[in-house]
Amino acid sequence: MPPIIEGPPEAGEARPPLRTRLGWFIALWIAGAISVAAAAYTLRALIL
Amino acid sequence: MDFDALLLARLQFAFTVGFHIIFPSFTIGLASYLAVLEGLWLATGREHFKNLYLFWVKIFALSFGMGVVSGVVMSYQFGTNWSVFSAQAGSVIGPLLAYEVLTAFFLEASFLGVMLFGWKRVGPGLHFFSTCMVAIGTLMSAFWILAANSWMQTPAGFTFAPDGTMVATDFWEVVFNPSQPSRFAHMVLAAYLTTAMVVAGASAYTLLKGRALTEGRTALRMAILMMAIVAPLQVLVGHESGLVAHAHQPAKIAAMEGWWEDRQSQPSILFAWPDEAAETNHFELAAPDTSSFLFDTPPTETLRGLKSFPEEDRPPVAIVFWSFRVMVGIGLIMVALGLWGAFVWATGRLDGASLYFRALVLAGPSGFIAVLAGWIAAEVGRQPYVVYGVLRTADAVSPVAAGTVAASLLFFLIVYAVVFTAGALYILRLMAAGPESDEPAPRSKQPPGTPLGAALKEA
Numbered sequence: 142m143p144p145i146i147e148g149p150p151e152a153g154e155a156r157p158p159l160r161t162r163l164g165w166f167i168a169l170w171i172a173g174a175i176s177v178a179a180a181a182y183t184l185r186a187l188i189l
Numbered sequence: 190m191d192f193d194a195l196l197l198a199r200l201q202f203a204f205t206v207g208f209h210i211i212f213p214s215f216t217i218g219l220a221s222y223l224a225v226l227e228g229l230w231l232a233t234g235r236e237h238f239k240n241l242y243l244f245w246v247k248i249f250a251l252s253f254g255m256g257v258v259s260g261v262v263m264s265y266q267f268g269t270n271w272s273v274f275s276a277q278a279g280s281v282i283g284p285l286l287a288y289e290v291l292t293a294f295f296l297e298a299s300f301l302g303v304m305l306f307g308w309k310r311v312g313p314g315l316h317f318f319s320t321c322m323v324a325i326g327t328l329m330s331a332f333w334i335l336a337a338n339s340w341m342q343t344p345a346g347f348t349f350a351p352d353g354t355m356v357a358t359d360f361w362e363v364v365f366n367p368s369q370p371s372r373f374a375h376m377v378l379a380a381y382l383t384t385a386m387v388v389a390g391a392s393a394y395t396l397l398k399g400r401a402l403t404e405g406r407t408a409l410r411m412a413i414l415m416m417a418i419v420a421p422l423q424v425l426v427g428h429e430s431g432l433v434a435h436a437h438q439p440a441k442i443a444a445m446e447g448w449w450e451d452r453q454s455q456p457s458i459l460f461a462w463p464d465e466a467a468e469t470n471h472f473e474l475a476a477p478d479t480s481s482f483l484f485d486t487p488p489t490e491t492l493r494g495l496k497s498f499p500e501e502d503r504p505p506v507a508i509v510f511w512s513f514r515v516m517v518g519i520g521l522i523m524v525a526l527g528l529w530g531a532f533v534w535a536t537g538r539l540d541g542a543s544l545y546f547r548a549l550v551l552a553g554p555s556g557f558i559a560v561l562a563g564w565i566a567a568e569v570g571r572q573p574y575v576v577y578g579v580l581r582t583a584d585a586v587s588p589v590a591a592g593t594v595a596a597s598l599l600f601f602l603i604v605y606a607v608v609f610t611a612g613a614l615y616i617l618r619l620m621a622a623g624p625e626s627d628e629p630a631p632r633s634k635q636p637p638g639t640p641l642g643a644a645l646k647e648a
Contacts, residue, residue, distance in 0.1 A: 165310035173302025
């Protein structure tokens with residue numbers, strides 16, 4: 142099983158095209174915000 | 190002691206904030222450390238910087254997660270247990286907390302996703318940008334939280350509306366209230382020192398075990414550099430913060446210093462047992478007549494002792510007095526460890542300094558203790574007010590039943606004990622394992638640099 146937290150691409154490893162990289166950047170950015178929002182709203186539902 | 194809703198609400202906030210502060214005081218420094226490591230890896234291409242990054246980023250992710258959960262829970266208490274405070278001061282303090290949440294959400298939490306899972310997917314440039322955004326986010330979060338907390342210590346830029354609530358008259362005066370700059374600097378330096386102590390302790394441990402030597406030596410040198418520069422600087426910034434408190438919160442300073450009488454020149458008390466009932470100190474060990482020098486006051490100025498404040502306006506003395514000394518004592522140990530490390534490094538004996546490594550392992554958690562002690566001194570010293578001189582803590586609590594607060598406190602105690610113990614143990618296990626290294630496995634359990642270790646390495 143590959144590690145969850147991945148390191149940088151190895152030397153000589155092919156890099157995805159710019160469009161794909163930017164797509165991942167936006168997707169991961171939104172996923173990060175949604176994850177924390179979900180945790181916050183879950184805790185609020187439990188507490189309030 | 191009467192366990193009413195007020196005391197239980199205070200205990201609950203103290204317990205949750207005590208847990209919470211451990212994590213940001215670590216992640217603020219660790220995020221900046223990760224940005225430096227990644228920047229160095231990009232600039233030099235040396236693998237050990239990458240290995241260190243991948244090691245500490247796991248610990249950062251765990252600490253960040255626990256920091257978010259404990260922080261979110263804490264902020265809800267403003268509504269549940271401190272609704273009168275929220276209603277009275279909400280329009281002043283609310284925007285500051287909202288800005289903190291915005292920066293925490295849109296810089297820290299969101300870019301963390303890219304930082305953890307995106308290195309191969311987004312490429313090195315965007316990944317480094319994300320790490321920097323997380324580091325900036327942690328600092329901006331600290332800025333807004335310290336603005337809110339400092340406003341509670343030294344309120345400014347507000348007035349009372351006809352309905353008795355507080356409203357801001359000058360937003361920037363609220364943000365940059367008298368104690369905010371020095372307290373923000375003090376907190377950020379404390380966070381950097383806390384991280385440096387943990388990194389130094391973990392690196393010293395792996396070096397003692399003879400693992401990941403290149404990574405351990407690099408991380409140890411970075412931590413020593415941080416300690417040697419920041420620890421003495423922290424003493425100066427802490428002193429500046431004390432001067433501000435002296436000007437705006439004289440009762441807090443009197444409690445921290447253990448002064449009971451008004452005098453033109455007060456002693457600097459090293460040790461004492463404050464007796465609040467008898468309004469005196471027992472077993473006092475003090476340097477007499479040094480306060481004018483320390484507080485930069487003219488010799489003719491009278492420095493107020495606790496007796497000049499009505500009893501109902503005094504903070505609890507013993508806890509403030511002792512927590513302040515714990516913080517200062519640990520700070521001085523950090524200065525000594527920084528200078529010791531700089532000395533053995535400068536004289537070329539660092540890699541064999543096993544006694545120093547053991548001292549660093551022992552001192553690894555010292556930053557957390559100092560931060561907790563400092564916060565106890567600051568927050569208990571603010572009592573009996575929630576907004577200093579304006580709103581008493583007793584008047585700020587929600588009209589809730591003691592049983593309700595006790596039940597939620599019990600719930601927090603159980604959940605925190607399980608979740609945070611598991612998290613802390615896992616972090617300790619990760620730290621003990623040390624970073625992945627490209628080096629061959631160690632052949633000796635001797636510390637590097639010892640004669641036997643060196644002989645085995647050469648063999």
